[in-house]
Amino acid sequence: MSLIADPARPTRYRYVILALLCFLAMITYMDRAANGNAKADILADLNKERADDRQLDIENDYFLVLMAFQLAYALFEIPSGWLGDTYGPRSTLLRVVLWWSAFVALWGLTGQWLFGGLIFIGYWGLVAIQFFFGVGEAGAFPNIAKALYNWFPAADRGFAKSAVWMSARFMGGLTPALWLLLTDKQFAGWTWNEALWLFAGIAVFWCVLFYCFFKNKPAEVKAVNAAELAKIDAGRKPPAAHIRMPWRKIFLSRNLWAVCGMYIVTNFCWYYLMYNHPRAMKEQFKSWAMHADGTPSGEGKLALALLSGAPLLIGMFGCLLGGLLSDRYIRRTGDRKWGRRLFGIIGYGGAGLCYLMAAGIKLDDPDNLLVYAGMLILMGFMNDLIMAPAWAVCQDIGQEYAATVSGTMNMVGNLFGAVSGILVTGLMLKHFPGTNGIVYLFGLYACFYFFGCGLWMLIDASKPIVAEPANH
Numbered sequence: 001m002s003l004i005a006d007p008a009r010p011t012r013y014r015y016v017i018l019a020l021l022c023f024l025a026m027i028t029y030m031d032r033a034a035n036g037n038a039k040a041d042i043l044a045d046l047n048k049e050r051a052d053d054r055q056l057d058i059e060n061d062y063f064l065v066l067m068a069f070q071l072a073y074a075l076f077e078i079p080s081g082w083l084g085d086t087y088g089p090r091s092t093l094l095r096v097v098l099w100w101s102a103f104v105a106l107w108g109l110t111g112q113w114l115f116g117g118l119i120f121i122g123y124w125g126l127v128a129i130q131f132f133f134g135v136g137e138a139g140a141f142p143n144i145a146k147a148l149y150n151w152f153p154a155a156d157r158g159f160a161k162s163a164v165w166m167s168a169r170f171m172g173g174l175t176p177a178l179w180l181l182l183t184d185k186q187f188a189g190w191t192w193n194e195a196l197w198l199f200a201g202i203a204v205f206w207c208v209l210f211y212c213f214f215k216n217k218p219a220e221v222k223a224v225n226a227a228e229l230a231k232i233d234a235g236r237k238p239p240a241a242h243i244r245m246p247w248r249k250i251f252l253s254r255n256l257w258a259v260c261g262m263y264i265v266t267n268f269c270w271y272y273l274m275y276n277h278p279r280a281m282k283e284q285f286k287s288w289a290m291h292a293d294g295t296p297s298g299e300g301k302l303a304l305a306l307l308s309g310a311p312l313l314i315g316m317f318g319c320l321l322g323g324l325l326s327d328r329y330i331r332r333t334g335d336r337k338w339g340r341r342l343f344g345i346i347g348y349g350g351a352g353l354c355y356l357m358a359a360g361i362k363l364d365d366p367d368n369l370l371v372y373a374g375m376l377i378l379m380g381f382m383n384d385l386i387m388a389p390a391w392a393v394c395q396d397i398g399q400e401y402a403a404t405v406s407g408t409m410n411m412v413g414n415l416f417g418a419v420s421g422i423l424v425t426g427l428m429l430k431h432f433p434g435t436n437g438i439v440y441l442f443g444l445y446a447c448f449y450f451f452g453c454g455l456w457m458l459i460d461a462s463k464p465i466v467a468e469p470a471n472h
Contacts, residue, residue, distance in 0.1 A: 008227055009227060010225065010227040010228035010230075010231045011223060011224055011225045011227070011228040012228070013218070013221055013223045013224045013228065014151045014152060014218065014224075014228065014232065016213060017147065017151045017213075017214060018148075018151075018152075018160055018163055018164075020206075020209060020210055020213060020214055021144050021147060021148065021164055022163055022164055022166075022167035023167070023206055023209075024093070024097070024140060024144065024206055024210070025140070025141075025144065025164045025165070025167045025168035025171075026167045026168060026170065026171035027097075027171070027199075027202060027203050027206055028137055028140045028141075028168060029168045029169070029171045029172035029175070029312075030171045030172070030175050030178075030199055030202075031100070031104055031133075031137070031199050031203070032069075032137065032172070032274065033171075033172045033175035033176070033179075033274055033309075033312075034175065034179065034195070034196060034199060035065070035066060035069070035130075035274075035275060036176070036274050036275045036276070036277075036278050036279070037175065037176055037179040037180075037278060038179070038192045038195070038196070039058055039062045039065070039279075040058065040279070041183070041192040042062075042110055042111065042126065042192065043056045043057065043058065043061065043062060045110070045111030046110065046111045046122060046123055046126070048111070049111060049120065049122070056123060058279070060430065061123065063422055063423070063425075063426035064127060065126055065127055065130050066130070066275055066422050067419060067422055067423065068127045068128070068130040068131040068134065069130040069131065069133055069134040069137075070134065070271075070414055070415075070418045070419045070422060071131070071134065071415070071419055072130075072131045072132065072133075072134030072135045072138065073134035073135075073137055073138045073414050073418075074138070074410075074411045074412075074413075074414035074415035074418070074419065075138070075411065075415065076134070076135045076138035076139070076411075077138045077142060077407035077408065077410045077411030077414070078404065078407045078408055078411050079138075079407075080092065080096060080138050080139030080142055080143065080403075080407055081139075081142035081143070081146070081403040081404040081405070081406060081407025081408070082245060082403070082404050082407070083139070083143075084139070084142060084143035084146040084403035084404075085146060085245065085400070085401055085402075085403045085404050086245075088216035089143040089144070089146045089147040089150070089216060089403065090210075090214055090215060090216050092139055092143050093139065093140070093143050093144075093147075093210065093214075094207055094210060094211060095139075096136045096137070096138070096139030096140065096143075097136070097140070097203055097206060097207050097210075098203075098204070098207055099132075099135070099136035100132075100133050100135075100136025100137050100203070101136075101200045101201075101203035101204050101207075102200070103129050103132045103133040103136060104133060104196055104199055104200040104203065105196070105197055105200040106121070106129050107126070107129050107130070107133065107196055108192075108193040108194070108196035108197045108200070109121050109193070110122075110125065110126045110129070110193075112193075138407075138410075138411075141391070141406065141410055142403040142404070142406040142407035142410060143403055144164055145161070145391055145394060145395060145402050145403055145406035146402050146403035146406070147214075147216075148160045148161060148164070148395070149395050149398075149399070149400075149402040149403075150216060150217055150218070151218060151232060152232065153231055153232050153233075153234055154395075154396075155327060155330070155331060156327065157327075157392050157395050157396075158322075158323040158324070158326040158327035158330075158388050158389065158392045159323045159324055159327050159388075160323075161323055161387070161388040161391045161392050161395075162319045162320045162321070162322060162323020162324060162387070162388035163319075163320065163323070164391075165316070165319035165323075165384065165387040165388055165391070166316035166317070166319040166320045167316070168316075168319075169312045169313070169315040169316035169318075169319055169380075169384060169387075170312070170313060170316040172274060172309070172312040173309035173310060173311065173312030173313030173314070173315065173316070174309055174312075174313060175309060176278045176305040176306070176308050176309040177302060177305040177306050177309055179195060179305070180301055180302060180305045181302075182194075182195045182198070183195055184298065184301065186296065186298035186301070187298065218232050218233075245401065245404060246401070246465070246466050249465055249466055250401065250404065250405065250408065250465055251408075253397070253465045254458075255397055255458075255459065255460055255463055255465065256397065256405060256408060256409070256465060258455055258458035258459045259390070259393055259394065259397075259409050259459055260408065260409050260412035260413060261412075261455045261458075262344065262386075262390065262452055262455040262456055262459065263390060263409050263410070263412065263413030263417065264412065264413050264416045264417035265348065265417065265448050265449060265451065265452035265455065266383065266386065266387075266390070266413060266417065266452070267413045267414055267416075267417025267418040267421060268417040268418070268420060268421035268424075268445070268448055269351070269355070269383070269421065269445040269448050269449060270380075270383055271418050271421050271422060271425075272421070272425055272441065272445070273311045273312060273376070273380060274312070275422065275425075276425060276429065277308050277311070277376065278305070278308040278309070280438065281304050281307060281308040281373070282304060282308075284363045284364075284372075284435070284438075285304065285363075285366055285369045287366050288300045288303065288304055288366060288369060289301045289304055307369070307373040307377075308373075310373065310376075310377045310380075311376045311377050311379060311380025311381075312380060314377045314378075314380055314381050315380035315381050315383065315384035316384070317381065317384075318347070318380070318381040318382065318383070318384030318385045318387070319384045319385075319387045319388055320388075321385060322343050322347065322384065322385035322386060322387060322388045322389055323387075323388030323389070323392070325343055326339050326340055326342075326343050326388060326389045326392065327339075329342065329343075335462075336396060336461045336462040337459075337460045337461055337462045339389075339461070340389040340390075340392060340393050340396070340459065340461040341389075341456050341457065341459055341460075341461070343385050343386065343389050344385075344386045344389050344390065344452075344453075344456040344459070345453045345456045345457070346382075346385060347382050347383060347384070347385030347386040348382075348383075348386060348449045348450070348452040348453045348456065349382075349449070349450070349453050350378075350379075350382030350385070351379050351382040351383040351449045352445075352446040352447075352448075352449030352450045352453075353446070354375050354376070354378045354379035354382060355375075355379055355442040355443070355445045355446040355449065356442070356443065356446045357375050358372060358375035358376060358379065358442050359438075359439045359442035359443050359446070361375065362435075363435040363438065364435060383449075386456075390409070391406060391409075392461070393459060393461045394406040394409055396461040396462070396464065397461060397463065397464050397465050398464070398465060399464050399465075399466065400466075401465070401466065405465065424441075424444070425441060428440055428441050428444075429441070
């Protein structure tokens, strides 16, 4: 048996790259989802140090913290994408991950006196930290898209993006249970600060791995043989030595603005699952977290945590399936336009129906927990069918400018979708407390999803913004 690799058989180093990028996607969502789980403890610590009578609360104060993150996350998408397209995703990702891990560590110092009592990181310090945390995270997914464009052939990009989003959703869904296991006194009993410092350390560890194994182009890696390089580069034209960004064509592209409008819908409707759903589950079904004698139940708390994260956990299969079905459709028919569009329409239509059905469930009945959770889980799955096709569209129409195009979609989607969604959600839950606010929200989300189906009809992945220098 020969130990020498067959030079005619492609190596599979691109899957090492995919594993690194999937790990990064998990870290981004783990750090982001911490907001939905830690906010009550953070505000409790801040309130201990307040000298006035007004106490900070989640509905009136913490949504501004979330808005600071989302605003920065949106505004710095295009600059981060431009950096990746111009200088390569390797240096860009290393910089942004180290940047945001530093601010996650600083986040863990909220509510504490530093330097012998000279400096206190209070509420407005937390808002600033979240803003700079968002600046760093803005660079992740546009540069992941650029890295996948460089490392994967066109026919496999839907699958690669689905693997990345599956990993992100998996960790986002697991974080409520992970947070409970780390911080609840019935389990590990760590403080929320210590949990955040652990999260920051994991991000730094990823940077070490990424520095050792990732290069901007497959040709720069000795472990990539000629057959794998030919497979990756099949149908591509050599890129220009120096990329000049066609800003006018990018910003005047009707195709791109349809993509951006579509992504506004996702962000407006989906962020409820990450920032509001875990707390709503605890409040509406709190009897599940108690024993019959009124004492706290660790098993019940864990069950609620898992169910609140399940829309993201099950959504990861939607991410995978959407990418696989989209790529398969294109390979079988050669129709890239409907290969991306069809599964976007199915996903949005299904998500809207799930929100409508969830709005009709009585939340004041503890026996309805599994039905209610099931509807939100199915909604998360249907929404995530569109994730891989949506980001693959950015690669299809962006080509050599994939990071900038992806960053534009993510910027507009987060600026007008997530920011307005967080604001509207916060205001509705504040002015319509209890079950009424949730019912009204779900009806609004359903309408947005149905509108999104129409936006998918305007997206044509077969028409690149700039035909050169790539043609595939």
